[in-house]
Amino acid sequence: MMKQMLLSSTVVVGAYFAVSGAVGTKAAAAELTLCWAAWDPANALVELSKDFEAESGNTMKFEFVPWPNFADRMLNELNSGGKLCDLMIGDSQWIGGAAENGQYIKLNDFFDKEGIKMDDFIPATVIGYAEWPKNTPNYWALPAFGDVVGWTYRKDWFSRPELQAEFKQKYGRDLAVPKTFAELKDIAEFFQKRQIDGKTVYGAAIYTERGSEGITMGVMDVLYSFGFEYGNPKKAYELDGFVNSADAVKGLEFYKALYDCCTPPGHSDAYMSEDIDAYKSGQVALQMNFAFTWPGIHADANVGGDKSGYFPNPAGPTGVQFAQLGGQGISVVAASDKQKEALDYIKWFAQPEIQKKWWALGGYSALRSVVEDPSFATSQPYAQTFLDSMAIVKDFWAEPSYASLLQASQKRFHDYVVANQGTAKDALDGLSEDWKDIFEDEGKY
Amino acid sequence: MLHSSIDRAAHATPPVLARRIRGLSDRAIAWIFVAPSIVLLLAINIFPLIWTVRLSFTNFRVNRPNEPVQFVGLRNYLNILTDKDIWLTMQATAHFLIWTIVLQVLIGFALAYLINKKFRGNDLWTTIIVLPMMLSPAVVGNFWTFLYQPQIGLFNYAIGFLTGADPSSFSMIGDTSLAPWAIIIVDTWMWTPFVMLICLAGLRSIPSSIYEAAECDRASSWRQFWTITIPMVLPFLMLAILFRGIENFKMFDLVVQLTGGGPGSITELTSINLKREAFEKWRTGYASAYAVILFVTVFGLASIYVKALNKVKQR
Numbered sequence: 198m199m200k201q202m203l204l205s206s207t208v209v210v211g212a213y214f215a216v217s218g219a220v221g222t223k224a225a226a227a228e229l230t231l232c233w234a235a236w237d238p239a240n241a242l243v244e245l246s247k248d249f250e251a252e253s254g255n256t257m258k259f260e261f262v263p264w265p266n267f268a269d270r271m272l273n274e275l276n277s278g279g280k281l282c283d284l285m286i287g288d289s290q291w292i293g294g295a296a297e298n299g300q301y302i303k304l305n306d307f308f309d310k311e312g313i314k315m316d317d318f319i320p321a322t323v324i325g326y327a328e329w330p331k332n333t334p335n336y337w338a339l340p341a342f343g344d345v346v347g348w349t350y351r352k353d354w355f356s357r358p359e360l361q362a363e364f365k366q367k368y369g370r371d372l373a374v375p376k377t378f379a380e381l382k383d384i385a386e387f388f389q390k391r392q393i394d395g396k397t398v399y400g401a402a403i404y405t406e407r408g409s410e411g412i413t414m415g416v417m418d419v420l421y422s423f424g425f426e427y428g429n430p431k432k433a434y435e436l437d438g439f440v441n442s443a444d445a446v447k448g449l450e451f452y453k454a455l456y457d458c459c460t461p462p463g464h465s466d467a468y469m470s471e472d473i474d475a476y477k478s479g480q481v482a483l484q485m486n487f488a489f490t491w492p493g494i495h496a497d498a499n500v501g502g503d504k505s506g507y508f509p510n511p512a513g514p515t516g517v518q519f520a521q522l523g524g525q526g527i528s529v530v531a532a533s534d535k536q537k538e539a540l541d542y543i544k545w546f547a548q549p550e551i552q553k554k555w556w557a558l559g560g561y562s563a564l565r566s567v568v569e570d571p572s573f574a575t576s577q578p579y580a581q582t583f584l585d586s587m588a589i590v591k592d593f594w595a596e597p598s599y600a601s602l603l604q605a606s607q608k609r610f611h612d613y614v615v616a617n618q619g620t621a622k623d624a625l626d627g628l629s630e631d632w633k634d635i636f637e638d639e640g641k642y
Numbered sequence: 643m644l645h646s647s648i649d650r651a652a653h654a655t656p657p658v659l660a661r662r663i664r665g666l667s668d669r670a671i672a673w674i675f676v677a678p679s680i681v682l683l684l685a686i687n688i689f690p691l692i693w694t695v696r697l698s699f700t701n702f703r704v705n706r707p708n709e710p711v712q713f714v715g716l717r718n719y720l721n722i723l724t725d726k727d728i729w730l731t732m733q734a735t736a737h738f739l740i741w742t743i744v745l746q747v748l749i750g751f752a753l754a755y756l757i758n759k760k761f762r763g764n765d766l767w768t769t770i771i772v773l774p775m776m777l778s779p780a781v782v783g784n785f786w787t788f789l790y791q792p793q794i795g796l797f798n799y800a801i802g803f804l805t806g807a808d809p810s811s812f813s814m815i816g817d818t819s820l821a822p823w824a825i826i827i828v829d830t831w832m833w834t835p836f837v838m839l840i841c842l843a844g845l846r847s848i849p850s851s852i853y854e855a856a857e858c859d860r861a862s863s864w865r866q867f868w869t870i871t872i873p874m875v876l877p878f879l880m881l882a883i884l885f886r887g888i889e890n891f892k893m894f895d896l897v898v899q900l901t902g903g904g905p906g907s908i909t910e911l912t913s914i915n916l917k918r919e920a921f922e923k924w925r926t927g928y929a930s931a932y933a934v935i936l937f938v939t940v941f942g943l944a945s946i947y948v949k950a951l952n953k954v955k956q957r
Binding site: 600601613 | 706707708727790792795816817901905906907908918921925
């Protein structure tokens with residue numbers, strides 16, 4: 198009897214420890230918070246992360262902030278050493294500041310240990326999203342979402358015989374995807390205030406937003422192909438003659454001309470969502486926007502499917518062709534108490550099969566094995582355009598002082614393009630001076 | 643009943659504590675009651691103010707925790723006061739401030755004068771008129787952007803209907819000459835009811851016997867208005883101007899929603915500019931100096947104004 202009692206007690210005690218052990222294991226599972234912008238790809242990532250939750254036992258929480266407030270909110274979080282985010286999919290331009298101020302952890306040792314090679318990712322995304330200083334093997338993020346500014350056009354309007362005939366008569370060439378910015382402007386002018394199906398339509402929706410980064414992304418997207426350089430390639434931070442070169446001035450004049458001639462009324466403060474709205478509502482023939490918008494457009498009931506086509510940035514007057522890089526890398530926040538679990542997430546995310554699924558869900562993978570797969574280019578109507586665009590990218594400053602550099606360009610560009618103040622040369626001369634002042638404050642001279 | 647409760651509480655107080663409290667002076671007890679508020683005030687108002695003044699003499703940047711903070715003397719103040727862009731934002735703020743106050747006082751007083759008359763539906767109209775000021779400025783800013791939309795906006799449609807102009811031929815928030823007026827119109831629409839309510843309080847505080855005496859003296863309505871109504875409502879009007887002046891000097895949310903400070907920097911008021919310096923460029927020391935300058939300006943102007951208000955009240 199005593200023995201039986203002892204045995205049953207042992208069983209009970211054993212069962213208790215087994216259960217508490219299990220509970221203990223469960224309690225050890227972490228709740229990770231991933232911070233990113235509130236946009237379509239974020240929803241795809243929520244879906245994708247369910248696999249990680251199932252696999253690791255960790256749970257994922259998401260903090261998504263709309264684009265216009267994304268930088269304000271998240272940089273506040275990083276600067277204050279907040280613990281809200283364990284993982285941050287931060288904008289490419291933050292990398293310099295986040296690296297130098299110790300806000301992201303350096304990932305080199307982790308990549309070496311886990312066999313994650315940066316050579317496996319699209320080179321432009323590694324430089325743009327992961328490296329600081331640029332072009333050095335110091336990695337602060339894993340390329341997470343490749344993005345680039347490109348164009349969407351109304352394929353159904355372009356294919357109308359009467360419009361084709363009229364266009365050919367007027368411009369002496371076919372109404373087709375523009376190869377140069379000059380051709381793009383002709384097309385935009387052709388559609389401006391045209392009556393199509395009883396509705397007045399307009400030429401192009403371009404970026405003009407003042408508050409965050411909109412007009413800078415739009416202007417830069419055009420300026421690169423006109424010959425704009427951020428500085429002397431042979432001497433760092435020598436700006437005069439490059440930022441305000443004659444070619445750059447022509448590029449800025451072109452952007453203003455495009456804004457003046459061919460945008461819908463009231464398009465004076467437009468960024469990603471305003472351009473999407475203008476395009477989806479059937480107001481414009483052409484839309485400048487980041488590639489992340491393309492899956493949504495393709496699926497849209499009004500303008501999706503065969504009604505829309507996609508093309509990369511056309512070339513400038515000398516045939517040079519570049520596009521503004523978008524997209525982000527995923528980093529581990531230095532203030533996080535759950536760095537190990539956050540690194541586990543990155544390790545999981547870097548796997549080729551997860552990256553493949555990421556693309557299938559609507560996320561632009563930056564892994565070469567995904568985008569170089571022979572079936573990739575035909576997997577979606579915009580896939581080839583994405584590949585072509587990613588091959589010609591340039592990015593804005595990623596210096597620690599990027600926010601000040603950006604504010605200066607926002608003001609100079611908006612003052613000239615939208616508010617009609619001064620000339621393009623004044624704007625770029627002023628911008629060069631502003632940027633020099635900022636770099637002087639930084640002790641770069 | 644109340645006394646017995648107090649007595650019971652007094653009896654329940656431990657004798658040691660009761661002896662201690664009995665030994666305190668009235669002044670000490672008053673301090674005990676006031677102390678929490680003073681501590682809170684010091685912690686959340688005075689300390690940050692002193693800290694801001696201290697930071698304004700440094701090159702501190704909150705996003706560069708690893709960089710040494712250097713004392714820069716008056717450099718931040720000099721840079722601000724010699725920056726022509728900042729003077730442009732000051733001009734934009736002055737334009738906004740002056741016109742909103744002029745319009746709100748004129749329309750607010752006129753509405754109060756009308757509402758003060760007895761007529762059917764008086765209360766209903768008062769309620770309808772005060773509705774805009776009960777809305778959130780962010781919401782107001784947002785829906786006025788739709789009203790101002792050249793293609794679908796009601797405002798443009800109404801102007802087009804009245805003038806025959808094409809509604810999509812002008813953009814209230816995209817045109818540099820119209821945008822400053824666009825924000826003035828919205829602020830006036832939202833805050834005129836506030837001025838109206840204050841004026842109404844002033845009008846209703848005038849004893850009817852004064853008007854009756856003026857009637858006996860055969861004073862005309864016009865004379866009654868200028869010699870009774872206006873002088874007696876003036877302190878209320880001045881108070882409304884003070885409130886609206888302080889509020890509009892620090893205007894932020896409504897304008898950010900409407901124009902974001904654009905087009906260009908035409909509607910970039912000082913508070914928007916200050917926010918950009920502090921939380922977008924992260925120039926904390928510089929922004930602190932900017933905040934101190936604005937604080938001294940508002941505090942100085944408000945003090946002069948309050949003295950004038952007191953003089954008017956004494957008359």
